[in-house]
Amino acid sequence: MKRIIPIFLCLVWINPILLKAQTLGGNAVFNFLNQPISAKQASLGGLNISSIGKDLGMAFYNPALLRDNMHGGVNAGFYSFAQGLQQYGLNTAFHVEKYKSNLSLGVQYLDYGNLTQTDAAGNILGTFQPKDYVIQLGFSKQYHERWWYGVNAKFIGSNYGQYQSNGIGFDVGLTYHDEESELQASILVKNMGAQLKTYDGLQPKEELPFDLQMGITKRLAKAPFQFSLTAHHLHRWNILYSDSTFNQLEAIDPNKGNSGA
Incomplete structure (x- = not known):
């Protein structure tokens, strides 16, 4: 554990430096990862x-x-949203006894349906079918009696007709579980990585929706309930949703988080 904690601290502080300041308000690419x-x-x-x-x-x-x-288990999910948007998810897991570790393989796929394609003047050119997907490989291992750590590595793809993009991402998690007190706690460094190819091949590469999260779950001793509390974006003190149009209308300074008047 003395080695694991410093690694987490390095990931938390180094990743935002390498990828520049993380932003909110839809300014990151591949937000479907959340x-x-x-x-x-x-x-x-x-x-x-x-x-x-x-x-x-x-x-x-x-x-x-x-x-x-979870060895040999399979999880499948299907979600249907408004306007024909559909999401598919499939993942499975395997226990590797030789290395006392676990592996998982999963896929997430979002289909946005058929959309009308037009030019700048509004002339209809046809239709296209935008889609996002991620292929993910996971690993976890137990450390002593109460600790678990794990890593996800993922290839991210996005196809919006003639505009295509891809990237790589990583999640690193650490979990503590005390079975006697039914206390569970986790810290997760999510969506580290980078965009490899931009949609038009010309614009600067964008950042992934990086997040630092901490959570705790407590099961009641004499009742079939448990309560959870999760904190997110812990790497940012100011989580004001930054919308440039709204900021101008309301005279909000996004750097201060309040009215500039």
Whole structure:
């Protein structure tokens, strides 16, 4: 554990420096990476990183939740949103006894349906079918009795007709579980990485939706309930949603987080 904690601290501080300041308000690329693929994850607000169980979809989000008892399991999810947008998710896991570790393989795919393609003057040129996807490989291993750590490596792809982009990303998670007190806690460094190819090949590369999250879950001793609390964007003190048009209308200074008047 003395080696693991310094690694986490380095990841937290070095990643934002390498990728410049992380932003909010839809200014990052591949924001679909934050979309949950598990019904359980979605029901818990889409951000829970500390609820330990047998749901492979939770391990897709936080690799430190990947466990031995998930060996051979399969998780499949389908979501249908407004205007024909559909999301598919599929992942499975394997326990490697020789190395006392676990591996997972998963896919997330978003289909935005058929859209009308036009030129700058509004002339209809035809239709196109935009899509986003990620292919992810996960790893986890137990450290002593109560600690687990894990890593996700993912290839990210996006296709919007003639505009295509891809990138690579990584998630690193650390989980603590005390079975006697039913206390579960996690820290997750999410979406480290970079855009490899921009959509038009000309614009500067954009940042991934990096996030530093911490969560805690406590199960009640004499009731079939547990409570969770998750904090996100802990690497930023100012999480004001920055919209340039709104800022101008309301005289808001995004650097101060309040009215510039």
